Amino acid sequence: MESLLDSLGFIQNDKVYTKTIGDITIGVDCAKQEIIYPEQITIHDKTTSNFSHPENFIVFECVHRLLQKGYKPEHLELEPRWQLGREAKGGKADILVRDHQGNPYLLIECKTTDSKNSEFAKEWAKMLENGGQLFSYFQQERGVKYLCLYTSDFIDDTLKYQNYIIQAFDNQEYLNEKELEKSYTKATNNLELFSVWKESYEFHHEKQGIFENNIKVYMQNDIKVSLSFSGKQISTKGQL
Secondary structure (H helix, E strand, C coil), X not given: CHHHHHHCCCEEECCEEEEEECCEEEEEECCCXXXXXXCCCEECCHHHXXXXXXXXXXXXXXXXXXXXXXXXXXXXXXXXXXXXXXXXXXXXXXXXXXXXXXXXXXXXXXXXXXXXXXXXXXXXXXXXXXXXXXXXXXXXXXXCCEEEEEEEEEECCEEEEEEEEEECCCCHHHHHHHCCXXXXXXXXXXXXXXHHHHHHCXXXXXXXXXXXXXXXXXXXXXXXXXXXECCEEEEEECCC
16 A cells, blocks of 8 residues: 555655645545545545455545546545435445536446456446446436446556446437437436447447546547447547
8 A cells, every 4th residue: 555655646754645636635544544535525434434445445546546637526425325226225336426516427436456356347247247336326326427437456566547438328319320219318227227338339338538648527528539339430529
């Protein structure tokens, strides 16, 4: 952990590491095994602020990356919780990013990864099978624009991250062109949302679009990509 913090530019004072980004400070107390998030970030469950789960470090690194990128701390929520299903089983996403109007914008699920036991790879396989956790959360936050499965690892003094990004709103031009009936707008539950991603959008996802240097925060409309399905390309603007 200390090597990672050093590489990210944190300043050490005994066992406490801090870093100032703009007018906010994020830190880690290695002695108390606590992650110190800026007070502007909404934290729904304090268990994300300790060393008890390896996934907490991925969340911490992702939050640092978001803040470093320029996302405002007051737009970030950690561990938002929803009621999932008839049995009232609770579900918690790792990070919810809101836009400037306070609307849900980006949902991020963080997973650990290593050569032997990659929770990231397992969760991606679940997403391809039935939508996984993110599509359950998508059902609860229907206004969200993007879903992101995220991981990072610090190997040989180098921090590397990987993510899969899914557009969570309809490309109406594409649906009309292909005469497709299934859409996110018409879906009523997480399985139907997953079915739209699978059948209408053919599991389309991106591996870049949030954290790269050429991407502005909140993915503003000067970014263009071409979405290709079954050999048919349709250019869209402002999608990732």
